[in-house]
Amino acid sequence: MATERYNPRDAEPRWQKKWNEAKVFETDNADPREKYYVLEMFPYPSGRIHMGHVRNYAMGDVVARYKRARGYNVLHPMGWDAFGMPAENAAMERNVHPAAWTYQNIASMKSQLKAMGLSLDWSREFATCDVEYYQHQQHMFVDFLEKGLVYRKQSKVNWDPVDNTVLANEQVIDGRGWRSGALVEQRELTQWFFKITDFSQDLLDALDGLDQWPEKVRLMQKNWIGRSEGMTIRWEIVGETAPAGETEVTVYTTRPDTLFGASFLAISADHPLAKDAAAKNAEIDAFCEDVRRAGTSLAALETAEKRGIDTGIRVRHPLDPSWELPVYIANFVLMDYGTGAIFGCPAGDQRDLDFARKYGLPVIPVVMPRDGDVATFAVGDTAYDGDGVMINSRFLDGKSTDEAFNIVADRLSSASLGNAPQGERKVNFRLRDWGISRQRYWGCPIPVIHCQDCGVVPVPKKDLPVKLPEDVTFDQPGNPLDRHPTWRHVACPHCGKDARRETDTMDTFVDSSWYFTRFTAPWESKPTDFAAANRWLPVDQYIGGIEHAILHLLYSRFFTRAMRETGHVDVKEPFKGLFTQGMVVHETYSRGSGMSREWVAPADIKIEELDGKRRAFLLSNNEEIAIGSIEKMSKSKKNVVDPDDIIASYGADTARFFVLSDSPPERDVIWSEAGVEGAHRFTQRLWRLISEAAEALSDVTATPAKDGDALAISQLAHKTLKAVQNDYDKLWFNKAVARIYELVNAIAGPLTTVAAGKADAAYRAAVRDAAEILVQLVAPMTPHLAEECWSVLGQDTLLSQTAWPKYDDALVVENDVVLPVQINGKKRAELTISRDADQTTVSDAALALEDVKRVLNGQVPKKIIVVPQRIVNIVV
C-alpha cells in the first residue's frame, strides 16, 4: 500500500520531462481537428515572474488542458514582450547592454514558467526584440505606408529637457519627468502616426459583435472612441476685424439647436487665428503661452478656472448677419478635438456659463425643460444641458431640441457662405491617431530614410531588416541611435546621395499588436502564413489584466484590420473571447509611521493569534509589526510572495490550485499562507485517498453503479463531472474547486472502505469510476498530481493525452426530487416525490405531511403553488 506523502519536488519535474519527451503540447498546424487558440497576455521580461503571472497562466493552462482533453487541436504559445524602457534604464544604471539584460531575464523567467508545468508549445516561442520578429514588423510598416495607413505630422509631445527624450503622458507626473524631475516642455516634433481613426466607426460598430468580451471593456472602448453626432458651422468674420487673409472661423457643435443662445466664439490657444493674434499682440501672446504651460501641468482640471482673452475679432451669426459676436481665446478649448473652435452657449453648457459670467457676456436661455414655465424659467449658476422645448429662438420656438437640431442642420446645409455650404452634418470621434515614434534605442527601428532631395523614402524591402546596432553607449541622456557614429548615415535608396536614417523606434505597443498572429506560424519567412493565420485566428480565449482594456486591445484590433488591408490576414477581430482576471493581493506589514514607515516582507514575519486577534511578529527578534491593509503585491510595499519560494516548498500544483480557488477569477484573490496550506492539504489528501485505495482498485474496470450501495457515489461523480465541465467552459474555476472538494468529501469514505478490503467487485468498480473521474477533473488545475494518481491507478497512458470522460445521463437525472414545502412563503417541510409527479399528486402529498398539518392546524389553504421540481407554496 502506497502511503508516502506526495512529493511535488520529485513528481513535478518527472512529469514535465515526460510531457516534454512525448511533445504533448506541440501543436501541428496540419492537425485536422477543430482548432482552439488559448492565449495569455505575454509577459514583459522583467527578470522574475510574480503571482499575477501565476494566476494568469494557471487560468490559461486550465482552459488549454481542458480543451485539449475535449478533443480540440489546441494552440497555447508563449513569448516575450521584450522591447521597452526598463532595459535601457538597466543599461544606464548598471552598464549592461539592453539585449544582454533582456535575454538573461528571459532565460530565468522561462525556467520559472517551466517549473509551473504549463502546457505550452515552447517550439513557437519568440521575443519581440528578436530580429526574426521585428523585421516582419518593418515589412508591415512599409506596407502600411504604401496603403496610407502611416503618415508623419507635427505633433505636440512631452519633452524632458534633461533626459532629452519624449515622455508618454503616463510618465509625466505633476508636470515633471518621472526620472529626471525636470519640468516637462511641450515641443512640436514631427512624429509617425498610424491612422487608427480610419477605422473609428468600424472599431466602434464591431464592439457589438464581441459578445464574449466583458461588457465593461466594451464600454470603456466605446467611450474611448467617443463618437458624437453634430455639425460644423462656418462663421463669417466681420471684415474690418479680420486678420489678413482670414474670412471665416469653423466651429464644431453637437447642439446646433442652441444656436440662438450663442454669445461668443472661443478658440484654442493653438488655433491659427490665435497664433496670428498672438504675433501682433504681446498680451495675447503671453496669455497663449500661459495656457500652453498650464495644459501640461496636469493640475486638477476640475478646478481649473475658465479664462480667456478677447482677440478683437468679430463674427456674424449664421442665422442673422446683423448679429455680431466676439471671438475669445479660451483655455478650455482643445485644438485636437473638433475644429479647435466652439460657439459658446452659456445657458446650455456649464463651462460656457462660467466663462460668460466671468467676462460679462449675455446668457440667453434657449432650451427649457418640458415641464418648465416660459415666464419664470431662468438660468442661474447652473446651465441646463438637457432636452426640452426651444424658447427665445425665433422660428424654433416651441419645437423640441431634436426637431430644432434638424431644422438648423438642414437650413445651414443649404445656405452658403462663399462657395460652400455654411454648415455640414458631421460625426466626430474622440479617438486620435496613434503616435508611434519614440526617441529610444531599445525598440523596433522605423524603416525609413530621410533624403534632402527625395524626402521620406521607405527602406526597400530587399534592404530589410534595419537591425539595431549593437555598439551603442548609454553614458549620456538621449537616443543612442542619434549619436552612433555611422548607423544613421546611409545612401538614399532613390538617388544614392548621402541621406539620414530615421532614428526613432516604434512604440512597444506595436510589438504586442500582432504577436498573437505571429504565433500561428513563427517560422514563416513572411510576416504571416496567410492560411495558418486565418485558420487559427481569432484567438478563442484571451486572458489578461484589465489594465489593457483600452490601449493594447484597441491597438491590436486596429492592427489586425490594417494587416487585413495589406493582405497579411483575412480576419478583422483578433480576440473572440476575452477574460480579464483580478489581481493577487496581500496584506501589508510595516513598522514606524509617516516618513519613517518601513515595510516588512511577509517572509520575514510570523502570524500568531492571541485572544482571537491576529498579530504579526518579526522572525528575527520577535518585534511586533503592524498588520496593514490588503493591497496589490508590489515591491515598494514589500507585500510580495515569490512564486519560486512557493513552488519550492509546496509545489506548482498547490500554487496553481490556490490561485484558482476561493475568489471568482475576475475578482482579486487574497494570497494568504493559511490559504496556501489549505490548498496543499487538499493535494496531499487526494493523493493519500487514491494511492491507498489503488491496489484494491487494480483488479476492476471502472464501471458506474446502476443500483445498490454505490449508486449514490456514481450519481455524485457523474453529476460533478457535468457541473465542472460547465464551470470550465465558463471559466468559473472557484466553483469547479468547490464541487471537486464536495466530491472528494463524499468518496473519501468509500475509498477508505475499498482500501481496507471491505468492498465487493461491483462497489470497487463504481469507486474506481468515481476516482478516475475525480482525477480527470482536477487534472487541468493540478496536472502533475493528477498524472501521479493516474499512474498509481495502473494507467500506462499520459493523462495529458487522455480524452475527457463522458457523464452518464441516467446517473445525472434524479428520479426523486426533494421539494421544499413553504406555508405563506416560509419553509416548513420537505417532500420527497417522483420527479414527474403531477401537480395534484404533489399538492396532495404536501398537505399530507405531518409538519404541514401541524402548522396549518386545520386552516384551509387558499391557494397551492406548485413549481415543478422546485418548490411547493401553500397560501392560507
Place this chain on the structure above:
RNA sequence: GCGGGCGUGGCGAAACUGGUAGACGCAAGAGACUUAAAAUCUCUCGGCCUUUGGCUGUGCGGGUUCGAUCCCCGCCGCCCGCACCA
C-alpha cells in the same frame, strides 16, 4: 462632473439570475488517535429566544409578488474607468 460595477457569517465566497440563503474553503472551538507534537479523523460554527421548536437575517427605507440576495423606486458606503471632447 459623466459612465460602470459592487455591498451576503469572523474572512474568501455559493445560491442553477424570482423558488430551501450561507454549498465549498479559511479561521476558530470541542473531541478521538498519540508518551507528546505534527498529520489525520469526528462534531459545532449568522444573530436572538422559552432550543425535538420558534423568531429574525443578504448595506438602509419603501414597492411589486404566493414567494425577492436576484426585479422596480429612493437613500448610504466602497471600488474602477474617462475627464474642459463643445
